[in-house]
Amino acid sequence: MDIKQLIDENYESMVELRRYMHQHPEVSFEEHNTKEWIYQQIKDLGLEIRRDVGGNGIVARLQVNDDYETVALRADFDALPINDEKDVPYKSKTPGVMHACGHDAHTAMLITIAKILSAHKEELPVNVVFLHQHAEELLPGGAKAMIADGALDNVDYVFGTHVSTKFPVGTIKYNYDTMYANADSFKIVVNGLGGHGATPQVTKDPIVASASLIQQIQTIVSRSVSPLDSAVVSIGAYNAGTVFNVIPGKAEIKGTIRTFTEEVRQDVAQRLEQICLGISGSFNVHADLEISNGYPAMKNDHDLLDYVVDNVRDDAFYVKDVEEVGPAMGGEDFSYFIQEKPGCYFYTGVRNADKNAATPHHHPLFDIDEEGMKTGVETLLKAVVNFDKRK
Structure with missing residues (x-):
């Protein structure tokens, strides 16, 4: 599998996916149009799809071999009650609601990964579950309800990432101790x-x-x-x-x-x-x-984290720097997934001041350098396709 070529071939469509979501945001627990739109993007990929999992969640399984282990990849898709004040063509069309945290990028990345892996199913050493999670931004969150509704059934490991304007494009950042509080x-x-x-x-x-x-x-x-x-x-x-x-x-x-x-x-x-x-x-x-x-606080599995970041530390096209950073006082309900299954979570850098992508998250001017999505996609793709080679 030529990962660089596949990312390049799918990049424009990934940007289109992200920008469509950015224009059509929905707040937590009200993502009814968003969940239908996500389903339409993945329904023809040959996946086993469950809808309305734990509320508005979607669980899509790419079953490669019944004897293989299963890795889950998660992306959240809710927006925030913030008015979009950017002057861009893809500005939110819903007054008072915007994707001010990057969940649109997470979803575009996961849909793109699903398209690539589905087209190369026979080359995979592991089954893959795509977790499209609603309501990360508002307690009690969507992860806990999705887990209770069987989202992690027959899943062995779970990975996730969060885009961050704290870190420049081309970087992957992680924490061994406590990622979130x-x-x-x-x-x-x-x-x-x-x-x-x-x-x-x-x-x-x-x-x-x-x-x-x-x-x-x-x-x-x-x-x-x-x-x-x-x-x-x-x-x-x-x-x-x-x-x-x-x-x-x-x-x-x-x-x-x-x-x-x-x-x-x-x-x-x-x-x-x-x-x-x-x-x-x-x-x-x-x-x-x-x-x-x-x-709850989020703590990465050290062995899995080592595996994921080592995959791209010295052998990657779009990942230029891999570095440990300190913990954050923010909260993230991916922690519920990690409590249930071994897993890890990392930051994908999307900061670029030259493209007005340096504003903090949850801000009316928040935006990302979409080139950074390539970094996250590459890291997760390599984590999947090399899974049989981990130590």
């Missing part, structure tokens, strides 16, 4: 007793109480987490009252907790509970805490 959220409702702003003495002011609460939350990481560990506790939303001269009856705080280990995760949760209890007693209010565990 536990991504949890919390809500605190401070219930007091409202009243007139001119008579605060007869109220139980939830604003003053929650102000102190927010201040104390900032001490969790600095005073309760070892400097040798990592944690983030951030307040993202605060809502209380609507009128200038009325003390409201309650205030609401929302935030996120990011940790790498279960021990630190539990320590932070315990400190939040203690602070809420203390504030309740100090201000004669009720600070009710609700913590929602999000996507």
Whole structure:
């Protein structure tokens, strides 16, 4: 199989796939047109296809030999509730919704890989499952529901990648330890007793109480987490009252907790509970805490990661640099797949400032250098076609 030639032959169609998706985004759990469009792209490839897996997911199997092991490749396909502010021909046609994280590129890459591998089925040493996953951007995510619905049945290993504008085109980046963090959220409702702003003495002011609460939350990481560990506790939303001269009856705080280990995760949760209890007693209010565990931390299988990156470290056409990078505090529900099966996940660089592809993810001007998709496709293709040669 001439991988470079096949990538070159399919590159223009891959760009067309990505740009069509970019123009027609749908947010998490509402990807009804997207899932139908994906099906139309792969329905004639000779795959065993299951639709509506765990919701809007699609699982497509390329069965080569019943005696072979099976590798799954995953791409997510939901967009974000962000208005596309780029001035490009493929700008989103849906106001307030855009592919601001690169899931359109992930899907275009996976469809392209499916086309190539299906056409060369007899040359493959492994069966391949293509996981098209919905709803990565919004809890509880689509991965967990797809797994519960059998997405990983008869799968032995699972691989995935995420395009990143942090890294230049031609690069593959990875992490051995913890690729992504536990991504949890919390809500605190401070219930007091409202009243007139001119008579605060007869109220139980939830604003003053929650102000102190927010201040104390900032001490969790600095005073309760070892400097040798990592944690983030951030307040993202605060809502209380609507009128200038009325003390409201309650205030609401929302935030996120990011940790790498279960021990630190539990320590932070315990400190939040203690602070809420203390504030309740100090201000004669009720600070009710609700913590929602999000996507778990993601840890790569070292042997599989070595295999995938070594495939392209010294012998590749489009991969120019392979390097380990530090962990990220972001969350990613690919972690559910890795919890079930040995697997690995890596970054595919798509940064190119000359093409206005250097804006951070989740930004209204987010875009990628589409040449970078060749890098991800090459890495995943080599991982499949060389699978019988791994150590």
